Amino acid sequence: EVQLVQSGAEVKKPGESLRISCKASGYTFTSYWITWVRQMPGKGLEWMGRIDPSDSYINYGPSFQGHVTISVDKSISTAYLQWSSLKASDTATYYCMRHFEASGYFDYWGQGSLVTVSS
Amino acid sequence: DIQMTQSPSSLSASLGDSVTITCRATQGISNFLAWYQQKPGRVPKLLIYAASTLQSGVPSRFSGSGSGTDFTLTISSLQPEDVATYYCQKYNSAPLTFGGGTKVEIK
Numbered sequence: 106e107v108q109l110v111q112s113g114a115e116v117k118k119p120g121e122s123l124r125i126s127c128k129a130s131g132y133t134f135t136s137y138w139i140t141w142v143r144q145m146p147g148k149g150l151e152w153m154g155r156i157d158p159s160d161s162y163i164n165y166g167p168s169f170q171g172h173v174t175i176s177v178d179k180s181i182s183t184a185y186l187q188w189s190s191l192k193a194s195d196t197a198t199y200y201c202m203r204h205f206e207a208s209g210y211f212d213y214w215g216q217g218s219l220v221t222v223s224s
Numbered sequence: 225d226i227q228m229t230q231s232p233s234s235l236s237a238s239l240g241d242s243v244t245i246t247c248r249a250t251q252g253i254s255n256f257l258a259w260y261q262q263k264p265g266r267v268p269k270l271l272i273y274a275a276s277t278l279q280s281g282v283p284s285r286f287s288g289s290g291s292g293t294d295f296t297l298t299i300s301s302l303q304p305e306d307v308a309t310y311y312c313q314k315y316n317s318a319p320l321t322f323g324g325g326t327k328v329e330i331k
Contacts, residue, residue: 140320150260150268150311150322164318167225200267208315210258210273217267 107131109201109215116221117191124187125218127201134182135159137203140211141175141186145197153199156184157207164207191222226251228314230323236331243299245326247312252292256316259288259297262325263308271310272297304330 112126127139140155154165158177165175177184184201199218202211227250237243247257255275262268270279272288275295285300299306307330312323 142322149309149325150262150313152313152320152322155318155320166319204315208256208317208320210270210313210315211260211268212270212273212279214267214269 107203107213109203109213111199111201111215111218114219114221116223118224119190119192119222121191121222122187122189123191123220124185125199125220127184127186127215129182129184129203132203134177135179137205138207138209139175139177139184140202140204141173141184142200142202143169143197144200144217150200153186155204155207158184191220193222193224195220196222225319226253226314226321228312228321228323230310230312230326232326233324234327234329236329237302238331239302239304241302243302243306243328245297245310245312245328247290247295247297247323249293249295249314253314253316255291256314257288257290257295258313258315259286260311260313261306261308262311263305268311299328302328302330 108130110128135158141153143151153169156163156175174187201215229248231246257275259272260268276288309325309327
């Protein structure tokens with residue numbers, strides 16, 4: 106069974122760093138890209154970027170380049186999304202999902218990780 | 225970058241009604257278009273890909289059509305469990321942009 110299991114909810118202060126994770130199972134991790142999507146409270150879905158786990162090739166969305174870092178650890182079939190300095194505006198639910206090709210639709214989604222940034 | 229615009233942003237319809245949501249791309253994307261359903265408080269779920277191919281397990285009352293720049297999602301007979309926000313998404317090339325969403329409610 107394909108599963109993408111994300112790390113739990115986080116409460117952080119502005120300026121703090123954070124890394125959230127997305128652990129894949131039930132399929133060959135390096136055969137599917139991983140995308141991260143942001144959903145701010147009460148708002149729509151925003152594509153943040155994608156990574157090819159086979160070679161760590163990354164594309165970032167124009168609003169997220171330079172603000173987040175996407176990475177993977179193939180040895181443990183896990184993708185990461187990290188911030189070096191959080192802002193209150195980073196408060197959102199973050200989803201990971203897989204897609205078969207670089208230009209692919211998202212067939213399996215993680216359960217979401219709620220990140221709250223507040224002083 | 226190609227932008228995706230959905231209309232309407234919300235709609236209210238009666239049970240059994242046919243409902244149509246439109247998604248328009250600012251440039252042609254062939255049929256690289258997916259539709260997702262997000263019920264309140266839940267994870268989005270893939271409904272349709274390649275503009276008109278129903279994902280396994282999705283009820284047949286959902287259908288998609290279109291190519292190029294104009295696409296539609298139709299629910300042929302609205303059911304209570306269809307209350308959700310629906311998003312289109314282009315995936316021909318990065319960025320893999322979503323539309324703004326259409327919230328569907330029961331009248």
